[in-house]
Amino acid sequence: xxxxxxxxxxxxxxxxxxxxxxxxxxxxxxxxxxxxxxxxxxxxxxxxxxxxxxxxxxxxxxxxxxxxxxxxxxxxxxxxxxxxxxxxxxxxxxxxxxxxxxxxxxxx
Amino acid sequence: xxxxxxxxxxxxxxxxxxxxxxxxxxxxxxxxxxxxxxxxxxxxxxxxxxxxxxxxxxxxxxxxxxxxxxxxxxxxxxxxxxxxxxxxxxxxxxxxxxxxxxxxxxxx
DNA sequence: ATAACCTACAACCGTATGGTTGTAGATCAC
DNA sequence: GTGATCTACAACCATACGGTTGTAGGTTAT
Numbered sequence: 001x002x003x004x005x006x007x008x009x010x011x012x013x014x015x016x017x018x019x020x021x022x023x024x025x026x027x028x029x030x031x032x033x034x035x036x037x038x039x040x041x042x043x044x045x046x047x048x049x050x051x052x053x054x055x056x057x058x059x060x061x062x063x064x065x066x067x068x069x070x071x072x073x074x075x076x077x078x079x080x081x082x083x084x085x086x087x088x089x090x091x092x093x094x095x096x097x098x099x100x101x102x103x104x105x106x107x108x
Numbered sequence: 109x110x111x112x113x114x115x116x117x118x119x120x121x122x123x124x125x126x127x128x129x130x131x132x133x134x135x136x137x138x139x140x141x142x143x144x145x146x147x148x149x150x151x152x153x154x155x156x157x158x159x160x161x162x163x164x165x166x167x168x169x170x171x172x173x174x175x176x177x178x179x180x181x182x183x184x185x186x187x188x189x190x191x192x193x194x195x196x197x198x199x200x201x202x203x204x205x206x207x208x209x210x211x212x213x214x215x216x
Numbered sequence: 217a218t219a220a221c222c223t224a225c226a227a228c229c230g231t232a233t234g235g236t237t238g239t240a241g242a243t244c245a246c
Numbered sequence: 247g248t249g250a251t252c253t254a255c256a257a258c259c260a261t262a263c264g265g266t267t268g269t270a271g272g273t274t275a276t
Contacts, residue, residue, distance in 0.1 A: 005184065006111035007234085018191045025252055037235055039253075044233095058243035058252050066191045073184040076113065080181060083126045083174045115264085133222055145265055147223075152263095166222050166273035 001072055004048035009033075010041050014050055018064035021054070027062065109180055112156035117141075118149050122158055126172035129162070135170065 005011055013027055028038035042062055045051040050068045054061045113119055121135055136146035150170055153159040158176045162169045 002110055003114035006114050009234095011183075011187070014187055015190050018187060019194045023252075033234090034236065035253085036237080036255085039255090040234075043254095060253065064191065066188065069184065069187050069191070073181060073188060075119075076177065076181040076184060079119070079122055079126060079177050080174065082123050083172065083177070086127045117264095131222075141264090142266060143223085144225085144267080147225090148264075151224095168223065 001048040001050065001068065002075070004044050004050055005072060007041065007044075009038075010045055013038075013041060013045060013062075014064050014069065017051055017062045018066065018069070021061040021063045023056075023059040023061055025059065109156040109158065109176065110183070112152050112158055113180060115149065115152075117146075118153055121146075121149060121153060121170075122172055122177065125159055125170045126174060126177070129169040129171045131164075131167040131169055133167065 005014070009031055012030075016022055016027065016030070024039055024042055025035060027042065028035040031038055042051060042053075046053060048068065050065055050072075052063050052065055054063065113122070117139055120138075124130055124135065124138070132147055132150055133143060135150065136143040139146055150159060150161075154161060156176065158173055158180075160171050160173055162171065
């Protein structure tokens, strides 16, 4: 899923379809690559559930799935939480009376 | 950078080195793959500046760069902002008097 | 000095990725 | 019906990815 968002073209596609539905071909016109290439990008986003498709006559309308984007963001936020948890622990340790030397377990 | 975080092993490495410094070999011991493989992962994370290395004797101590993680999170958050901006616009449009049919520019 | 350890890097392999072109099925406009 | 359009998919290509093994250099311990 993060892999799907790692490509700039795909992020741009997600940005646009989050603002409203777009057909695959109208999306394809925005980028300097073939229709098939954009179609593959959309398929990759669809596989990651970042995007949904809805048939409308001969065209396929693509829209963004905000929930999946939030999931991705949450995943990264977890990393930040780990970091702040470490900071908290450091605060606790420093708050303790006569704390030992904080080496990495390698006694001198 | 998102690509660097797309791999589960690399995310796990980031998680650990955000909590404290670890040598490359001690990291390697955590995963069911060769030392060289883990070394490559660390190199990829270093290229994305998600991780820093510091020489200490014969070992190389790896630590996490929280700023880069925040940048990645911010990048995804921008997508969510686009979404909420759309919601806001929808509110405005609905608030307008006699709004026209919101088709996609294809007159019937 | 020798052995053990940590790291870096190159070479290789199978597979996935991002792109292309081409073909074919639906659907719409005329 | 015919032609234009939108989509899907297969085949192909070059490159990158994630993994392996092997080699070599620097550091520590004995």
